[in-house]
Amino acid sequence: xxxxxxxxxxxxxxxxxxxxxxxxxxxxxxxxxxxxxxxxxxxxxxxxxxxxxxxxxxxxxxxxxxxxxxxxxxxxxxxxxxxxxxxxxxxxxxxxxxxxxxxxxxxxxxxxxxxxxxxxxxxxxxxxxxxxxxxxxxxxxxxxxxxxxxxxxxxxxxxxxxxxxxxxxxxxxxxxxxxxxxxxxxxxxxxx
Amino acid sequence: xxxxxxxxxxxxxxxxxxxxxxxxxxxxxxxxxxxxxxxxxxxxxxxxxxxxxxxxxxxxxxxxxxxxxxxxxxxxxxxxxxxxxxxxxxxxxxxxxxxxxxxxxxxxxxxxxxxxxxxxxxxxxxxxxxxxxxxxxxxxxxxxxxxxxxxxxxxxxxxxxxxxxxxxxxxxxxxxxxxxxxxxxxxxxxxx
Amino acid sequence: xxxxxxxxxxxxxxxxxxxxxxxxxxxxxxxxxxxxxxxxxxxxxxxxxxxxxxxxxxxxxxxxxxxxxxxxxxxxxxxxxxxxxxxxxxxxxxxxxxxxxxxxxxxxxxxxxxxxxxxxxxxxxxxxxxxxxxxxxxxxxxxxxxxxxxxxxxxxxxxxxxxxxxxxxxxxxxxxxxxxxxxxxxxxxxxx
Amino acid sequence: xxxxxxxxxxxxxxxxxxxxxxxxxxxxxxxxxxxxxxxxxxxxxxxxxxxxxxxxxxxxxxxxxxxxxxxxxxxxxxxxxxxxxxxxxxxxxxxxxxxxxxxxxxxxxxxxxxxxxxxxxxxxxxxxxxxxxxxxxxxxxxxxxxxxxxxxxxxxxxxxxxxxxxxxxxxxxxxxxxxxxxxxxxxxxxxx
DNA sequence: CATGAATGAGTTTTCATTCAT
DNA sequence: TATGAATGAAAACTCATTCAT
Numbered sequence: 043x044x045x046x047x048x049x050x051x052x053x054x055x056x057x058x059x060x061x062x063x064x065x066x067x068x069x070x071x072x073x074x075x076x077x078x079x080x081x082x083x084x085x086x087x088x089x090x091x092x093x094x095x096x097x098x099x100x101x102x103x104x105x106x107x108x109x110x111x112x113x114x115x116x117x118x119x120x121x122x123x124x125x126x127x128x129x130x131x132x133x134x135x136x137x138x139x140x141x142x143x144x145x146x147x148x149x150x151x152x153x154x155x156x157x158x159x160x161x162x163x164x165x166x167x168x169x170x171x172x173x174x175x176x177x178x179x180x181x182x183x184x185x186x187x188x189x190x191x192x193x194x195x196x197x198x199x200x201x202x203x204x205x206x207x208x209x210x211x212x213x214x215x216x217x218x219x220x221x222x223x224x225x226x227x228x229x230x231x232x233x234x
Numbered sequence: 235x236x237x238x239x240x241x242x243x244x245x246x247x248x249x250x251x252x253x254x255x256x257x258x259x260x261x262x263x264x265x266x267x268x269x270x271x272x273x274x275x276x277x278x279x280x281x282x283x284x285x286x287x288x289x290x291x292x293x294x295x296x297x298x299x300x301x302x303x304x305x306x307x308x309x310x311x312x313x314x315x316x317x318x319x320x321x322x323x324x325x326x327x328x329x330x331x332x333x334x335x336x337x338x339x340x341x342x343x344x345x346x347x348x349x350x351x352x353x354x355x356x357x358x359x360x361x362x363x364x365x366x367x368x369x370x371x372x373x374x375x376x377x378x379x380x381x382x383x384x385x386x387x388x389x390x391x392x393x394x395x396x397x398x399x400x401x402x403x404x405x406x407x408x409x410x411x412x413x414x415x416x417x418x419x420x421x422x423x424x425x426x
Numbered sequence: 427x428x429x430x431x432x433x434x435x436x437x438x439x440x441x442x443x444x445x446x447x448x449x450x451x452x453x454x455x456x457x458x459x460x461x462x463x464x465x466x467x468x469x470x471x472x473x474x475x476x477x478x479x480x481x482x483x484x485x486x487x488x489x490x491x492x493x494x495x496x497x498x499x500x501x502x503x504x505x506x507x508x509x510x511x512x513x514x515x516x517x518x519x520x521x522x523x524x525x526x527x528x529x530x531x532x533x534x535x536x537x538x539x540x541x542x543x544x545x546x547x548x549x550x551x552x553x554x555x556x557x558x559x560x561x562x563x564x565x566x567x568x569x570x571x572x573x574x575x576x577x578x579x580x581x582x583x584x585x586x587x588x589x590x591x592x593x594x595x596x597x598x599x600x601x602x603x604x605x606x607x608x609x610x611x612x613x614x615x616x617x618x
Numbered sequence: 619x620x621x622x623x624x625x626x627x628x629x630x631x632x633x634x635x636x637x638x639x640x641x642x643x644x645x646x647x648x649x650x651x652x653x654x655x656x657x658x659x660x661x662x663x664x665x666x667x668x669x670x671x672x673x674x675x676x677x678x679x680x681x682x683x684x685x686x687x688x689x690x691x692x693x694x695x696x697x698x699x700x701x702x703x704x705x706x707x708x709x710x711x712x713x714x715x716x717x718x719x720x721x722x723x724x725x726x727x728x729x730x731x732x733x734x735x736x737x738x739x740x741x742x743x744x745x746x747x748x749x750x751x752x753x754x755x756x757x758x759x760x761x762x763x764x765x766x767x768x769x770x771x772x773x774x775x776x777x778x779x780x781x782x783x784x785x786x787x788x789x790x791x792x793x794x795x796x797x798x799x800x801x802x803x804x805x806x807x808x809x810x
Numbered sequence: 811c812a813t814g815a816a817t818g819a820g821t822t823t824t825c826a827t828t829c830a831t
Numbered sequence: 832t833a834t835g836a837a838t839g840a841a842a843a844c845t846c847a848t849t850c851a852t
Contacts, residue, residue, distance in 0.1 A: 224381075
């Protein structure tokens, strides 16, 4: 196995185990075994457990940002851009349940709290500037309701996260049509 | 300290520690110290850690249910009842940050997963029959949008939870007027 | 409940629990509950756990000695006296399984070791002078084989204990006739 | 220290401590210290305390079986084979006092009871098929007295165990000649 | 006298991290 | 560079004993 491959395996193993079993259910030894490497090897790629966990989160964040930008264009009309971001995010979550579960584990843990404290930002999706930019624009141009930015975020993304969770837990089955209808409802909530 | 006082102190200490530090940050010894009792004393009131954690959750649930029923009347118009439940819940969360944080910790943990599995329900507020009843009525009478119940729940309560979290973390400051406006927006999301 | 009754109940409860579950399975609180008294009450009758356990043993020993003397007479012929002691002891054990189990637990424990150390004696039945006396007589009068006393004890009582254990554990079923035959065999072992 | 050495040290330490102090007197930390290893190291070789204790017992049983087979031959006359087994067992016990004490501790403990329950056998020496086989043969061929097998076992091995115990505790001093004489006496007890 | 709630020392076990190979 | 055996601190839990009522 080549060097980057090893790192890859560790990341994959850690992500899956933590997503499925929580932080409790993923001790370093188990991650190593699942990754097919020695326990000590993890420490060649990640200084310690905390670093591993935080880097995992950042990798997911990067994937989310990439997904959001795919097919996104500042030229399109505001509503369309909005729907694009909403549906893309919801679709990302329900097609990447491991990533989603990990993010949830992360946010509800000492790691997530520390992370949030650092950011002092407040978007529940995690540092996606493209979203923030669009919301700010919508407020400026009075397309969106006259709420503080954070509230608009919560009104729009609160349901997205809840729905993704319920889909992944099997309480509902979201198909593409439903995703569209839902995000349109969310849009109605925040638009003026 | 009288007997019920001791149980009370343990509950309070456990609740605060877990809400603030998560389950990791609240070992039994620390809970005992914070409560001003011996380590073994906790086990006189709670069979083991799991029981303690689950009873804590149930106490909060009882408090929520009590709050929701206060001032609630089946005689009032549907919309008014809806707004009552939404504002009451949001107000409860932001005035009981410890309870709220605990509930979040709980849901995102092996305990919460097991709990959900038992319920097979899917409302993110936790066994509040009065809420479920009202939503079912709304669907029947075609007052609410034609979505599965679970989705309506998520559309309505997803934002509530997100907003409560951001308020508690200090990202926003929700006053009574804002609470009213927000819940009205949520109502617009789900009503036909 | 009168005072001696309470002591009696404690003794009975402790004996049964320890006999059935071993020392591990009989914490003071459980003994108290089984006896129908408060946990602290035990300490009015026995200074501490060790004292209780040792007194329990001594009570059994007294019962054994009493049994051995019943119907025993120095006037009878040697062989008859011998058979009397052997059959009486074996009968006592299999009709008092709780006492027997307790004695076994006791001997194989720190308590028993300390007890033996104190005695520096060596009879495996526990300080029964009538037995010792008879054996010494048998050696003197050359009725018994020319072995040290301790060895004669072991040859005679080793089987008795093993058989009692197997009877109580249900591996064999000893009736009166069998008891007679067995003890006669043991007699053949030690007699000249 | 090489890997098997460490396991060896743990086994030795546990065996000695338990033999001398009983199960109570041998907590894992003490075993680790005595073995010169870290507390956690024990768990690399034994899943938990129960496993350690049971494996210890099985190792001893293997040693006993090995000893019994040494110099044993189905060709030799019955009586000779009998004496071989008896003397070998007694010799093994008095030259391996730690093993003997451990076996006694084991049998008189929840471990031993569970173990016996599994076996449903009833020989007090512990699964030594060679012994059982010989006894069965003796019964068939009417060389031994007409007793159930279990009783013959107890008549023969009851004294052996008692004698070994008394030798180890220092109440008697068994030399080779005495061992011979004793086992011959035991033989007289069971032979027709 | 009797009680039983309270205690905290002591037990088993886990797991992040190190370091000799 | 990779390994995985070894570690020991920390966690949950038990229980003999005390002492206020």
